[in-house]
Amino acid sequence: MNRALLILLSFTATLARASVDFATCINQVRNGTFGHVGGTDNKGNPVQNISDATAVTYDLCLKACGAGAAPFVWNIFSQQFSKSNSAWLLPFLALMAQLPFGATDKLDNVVAVLLSVGSPTLAAYSLALTVLNGHWIARRFSQLSYPNVRYAIQILSRLQQTPIRIISDDALLASLVVLPENDKWWAKLVHDLEYTHTWTISSVASILWVTVAFLFTVVDSFTGTIDSSTLNANGQGVGSIYLWLLPIVIGWLLVGPKCDSFRLHHAVESVNELAFVATDKERPSPAQEVEVEFAISLKRHSGPVLRDEQCSPPIYNYARFLPWVQAVNEVFDVFEAAAYRANKHDSVDPEVLWQHVRSGKVQPNNRRGTRIQVEEYVRRREKNRSRWGPQVFSRFFVASLLALMLTWSTTGAAVIIVWFTPTVGLGCRSGAYVLYGAMSTIVWVMLVTSSALAHYSDHPTFIDEDDQPIYSTASRLAANISIVLRRLGKLLAAVNAVWIVLTCILQFVSFFDRCYCDSSVLGLGRFAYNVIDLVPGDISTMKTAWGGAILLAGGCSLLFLGWVKMFVDPPLPAE
Template sequence: MLTGGNVESPRQFVGIVACVALAFPMATVAGTNFDVCLANLQNGTFGVGVDVGGTDDHGYPVNVSVATGMTYSLCVQACGVGQEPFQWAIFSQQFSSWLLPWLALVSQLPFGANDKLDNLESVLLTVGSPTLAAYSLFLTVLNSRWVTKRFEKYTYPNVANAIRILSSLQQSPIRVMKEGGLLASLIVLPDNDKWWTELAKLINYTHTWSISAVTSIAWVVIAYIFTILSSFTVGITNAINSNGQGVGSLWLWLLPIVIGWLQISPKCDTVRLSDAIDRANKLAHVATESGEVVLLDETKPKALRAITLTLTKGDDLHRDEKCTPPVFNYARVFPWVQAVEDVSEAFQAASYHYDDQKPVDDSSDWALVKSGQKPDQSNRMGTRDQVIAYCTSLRLAKRYRSRWGPNVISRMFIASALALMLQWGTTGAAFIQVWYTPTRGLGCRSASYLLYAVLSTIVWMLLVISSILTRYASTNQYIHILLEGPAIRHWPTRAARMTSIIFRRLGKLIAAINSLWVVVACIFQFASVFDNCYCNSSVFYLHDHAYNVIALLPGDVTSVKSAWVGGLFLAGGTAIIYVLFVNVLIDPPLPAD
């Protein structure tokens, strides 16, 4: 596991899915036998000639004696509407090879919340919307890079530790308090250097590449490669409609997501994060009006700290912001960026004054130090007002500050593009592999894959829009309380608030349904539930011209192999591109402290 958090719920989810999968086909049941139907058609049981309903592999009418398929109407008449009988040997082999390794890999996703429901939600959101999972992951990478670039030009001490801390707290509902000189004291006072060092060390706890994670990934990769090779070498026409080529491509998105989070090593363990913040804050000092430096624990309530976490779930509008599993990073991007901006502006102002060789106490002279060394401690001491003024700049005061944050929309756009590429690249590959498996066209299998990707995209859209509306409602509510009082709430704010909550709940509901649907659809494919006249005839696509191909010719086998190979390259290439982008942008070099 990535974290030491509570993961019973995700494991229960995987266990339930596996039990459902194994319990679904309780026994072999009698059903349609398409080979017998085709033999009866060729023997003239339903008539002879071209007009009976026999077809070739492309749906053209042929004499029944050489037919390799039949029209949908004849299929229903000759074979019935039932499915082919469930075969345990095929089901167990396909399920264990194509689907079970992916379900096991779900347990390697990062969780970490105290609440089991939050951990279960994170699984359902990830499986139900790979688009959202890929979006949150890549947005985390881009945010870490942005905060590094934002701070690298600052020259005041503790910049590198500030970058580490702020990047690591993307999985947390961070709150920055500037009132009373709390933030300014944290940055300026030399007594707080230990706070920055200690917190950076305390939150650097996650072990990324555990034996469990490496074993799970290796099992999935090896099983996937072996199964692909087997599917091409052990007779492609054997239970072709139950083949898991499409299923393997459909789930391939999970591999770059797990690898990406392992590389990022998200700090999402609620207990450890809270403990780290509390332990570091015991070291925090604050400047007083007299210029004396005192411990905050001796003068201020515990809630009054420069940097804290708001983990208590109160307002329903901000619920997802307080959930630490990293799939919820989509909901934290705006408040996190604003918190970073608060810290950045204070560091920037302090760096301006430091570069101009101005001490905190403007009545004293600047104590010179050698190049590359930290400012002399005497340059960093002063009264509370002087410390606050040192972290304030007229150049920054004139700058307009957006409610959204600098460049956040462009980062969201890039993360969205990569997430959609991963989702539709893997699903599109699965769709192509099934589409070109006779009978060609949109059938039950390809439609189920398409539905999965569409619902995944809808979930992502709903939750991202919800995060935007939450930010709008939060800032508008704050502004109107300042201007008009707490009793008045502007109607656009009320509408945004309500819409945000509805979109978030609807998105989660769809994600839960979609996560169960994708597993059930795969099980249906392996259990021959889709092996009936309606699904095999691609009625969705061909309508009145629907036909069911039962016997494959050598040319069809070659075409199917080509489609399968193309799908493998599309899915694998998409996953590799996503991982490459993550690796190129991750871990930017930190400035020297």
Template sequence: MAPQSTLSCYLTLVLISIVPVFAAVDFPRCFDEIRRGLHGTQGGTDNQGNPVANITEATSITYEFCKQACGTGGGPFSWSSFSQQFSAWLLPWLALLSQFPFGSKYKEDNLMSVILSLGSPCLAAYSLALTVLNTKWIARRFANIKYPNSHDATLILSTLQQTPLKVTTEGGLLASLVVLPENDAWWKELGNRLDYADTHTWTIAGATSVAWVALAYSLTIADAFSTISTDPNSNGQGLSGVGSLWLWMLPLTIGAHFLSNFMLLGLSSYPGYLQISPRCDAARVGKAINDTNEHSFVARPTGPAVNANRINKMRALCLHSERDSLHRDEDATAPIFHYARLFSFTLVVEQFVSVFYYASENAKEHFAVDGAPWEAGDGKTVDPANRKGTKAQVTAYCRPSAFSSPANSYPPPHVRQSHWGPDVFSRLFIASVVALALQWSTSGASILIVYFTPTVGESASYLLYAAVATVIWVIMVISSVITHHATIYPEYLNLSQQRRRERRGAALIAVFLRRLAKCLATCNAVWILAAFLMQFGNFYDRCYCNAAVIGFGKRAHEVMTLNGNDISAMRAAWIGGVVLAVVGSALFWGFIQVFIDPPLPPPE
């Protein structure tokens, strides 16, 4: 680059940094001049926007008078103030965001999970709520099933919620996996591999991040209440902005990473812990399933069972390979994408429940798989001799038959009545209510604090953020419903051409909605970060924002001095906002606690 060009670049940078300094408005000085009558005597008001006769008694001024006397520029940028606020109020939360669990196969999916969490806390809370609700639901579906490995199946299915599971029933694969005693080792080995006994949930980095954020928020509250002053432009920025708006990160991060200490996992010979956010490392989980499948057995048309490797590469349980764009979010294993797997995962669980259920009912009646006399064994569990048979016998044993009597048992016989699965919409509704409560308790607290802190202009930024975050969640949930409707499962392969066209159209709509929501989430994440940076840099400290022109219209006024009543009302609003944010986050944490450790079927 030529010296002249380099010099031009330096001069440009200098001018860019100097211009804001000269364009900045010294509001304290301007207000002092207004009170002394140097800019005229018309335009003074009280703090409710009512005109006052004497400018020296004015505590506020109209927006037009503010522009005339002070100009349209913003307050002066101070690097020391900016860096202090950034490091104290924003940086701890960004560090906590990095503690969210990832694990997707592709880096762009991990990046998108961060963007979606930041752009729509409601979606992140919804996915986590679905996880705990599914855990409770799985335990209830297996509650009255008494058959070998049903306890392990409950835990393994709960653990694999974040993975795109594929179940194969053809060739008696699933029935063989459940019934044959040779596969008992398969269940134990997969449980051990998923146990992650070498993983310590409370890492130093994670615990430090949580403690750092909690301390930063506590100090923000203390700082805000100790520095309430008559200057309306220096009150509660950290408390209302980053502090309360992002308090949702605490229960989500703790719920996603650190609740494993409350849920004992008894799959291995030593005690381990099951995270409420299940195993989401795609590579590690995939390897665990693939390696375990090498030791699975399958029943043959005649003769004893053989290792499945001697038949073909098909397995009863595996991960979906690369699929089309319709199922892109289902295949991503980062926890926030669990919203997309609610319906498909429900059907996977129901397939296992069905096989275990009928096997359990037949075992209660002391029917052996091969029709031979029942071997009592030790009387505590089903003797392995009762669980051997040919492929036809094993398959029939796990279906409704003349020698099973499940009429009065719970859960009821598995006969798929719909494309959606049982209890799915009740879980969707509960998770939605919980997620919306967390989103709007924290965002609402921030809006409340700013709205009752003269002036109210900045509350529009937080209201816009919360509204868009909610819209993103709505679009994503609708997309997941349409995606499941558009998915053609094996039992629906004989659909008419018209129905197939309808589902292809639905698939296009689902993909469009999902991509639209991701674009909105990206914009919303960028917007809220930019809003914080502009707040720290005094960009909002200008007549237009301080006068809340959008909200007040012609009655817009800039508050120069807060009186005692204003400060009392502001303090009450701050207390209410802090209580709302803390209670909302605590209730979400309490919801996680209620569902975290459901009773499991006893080991056989």
């Protein structure tokens, strides 16, 4: 105990000796204590008279002030941290709790938080992709006229948070689409999936708290007294770096994803008890009495390659994108074939005459038949199926563009705020924000690439005599690379999440108030200098940059949110 106390006192004494009092340093420089060379104005230009210096070169800063940080002053820290804490940390932490989770494994929910904070790009990408998928499936199916098309759109769109498994063999999917006995199946599943992650008093309060707190921070920055001692601790840059969370949370509330894993599996498993399948007899039989599998089900434990596909939090929708599109395409092909035959007034049983009604609806008697007749009714001519699915690249491009826009508008705003805070240039604070944005983008690239490789590897070359899939060397290699990229991407996201929180906190303990950081050495190099005293011209330039940064972050956040509002809840066809 005594030894630990001695170490703590020694560490504190070391920090005290290493701390820098910049006010004392500039007075000593002006007095000529360190010579008459090295004094500059606030743009880095040498001054004729050292007594007029308001800044010093980086070399003179090290000589006069040392390499340590400014002294830790509790009063300044407590005031700035409590003010900024209420402006960004607590509101954003509360808002983070409004993100949709729903995994049965608590670790998956924790990882979802780390992925969101560590890669806003991935969070925005998954949200944009979910909205685009919902809009795409509605437009794709709306061109068809057949019973339960509207239900199919709602069900498949709501199952984006699950790994769907489609079995089109043995007349399972054909029976589910064609037979009128399965109308209850479609209606019940839509009803069971009606619940949603939507607006609550807690979510509205969190959103209002973040919005009002950030607006107060902005107003205080422009109207309050700017003091050089607390110049970089006003919380405005810190608030901007987290502003992406606001449109992400509101966007998910507008989408209302179905992400309760237990509830989803229970809904699909229970409704399959109502499924019927065509047989060789005239009347169909319950599918659970005839088959061991169902036309539409949810995968369970698909192995390490498809690990993320099993996780229900919506941020993992990036991993389900390609297999979900393939599943939708399977269902669409059956509906398309059935609608084509119905438009020709062909009954499933060729011996049954077509019943014409004013409403134009397909009558139940025209939808009944044996197994062979049902299979033949929806038999499609062979198509050159893509491994990736229709229009996936256009949706990927739009979602990527929106995700990068949101990430770099909020990150860029934070960079601009600290960049144009004297000393102007790339320094430790702005460099930390740039690193955060870059890491966010890298994590997104790694995980999206991992999901594409996982999808590529999930297609066996052929099936052997024992019904075991045989994969090619390229597929096995893609699977291994996918696992490595996924794990490394998650690790980097966790590190990046810790990094940004730690970076923001360090701003309030004077860690960055040192010659190296305040001189913007990262950007200015050998021309680096440290502004110690502000002049009126600095404040006007700084406030102009701050205003532009706030418009950039706020405008792009509103633009992203407006796009989500425009594309969410697309019109559905009449049933």
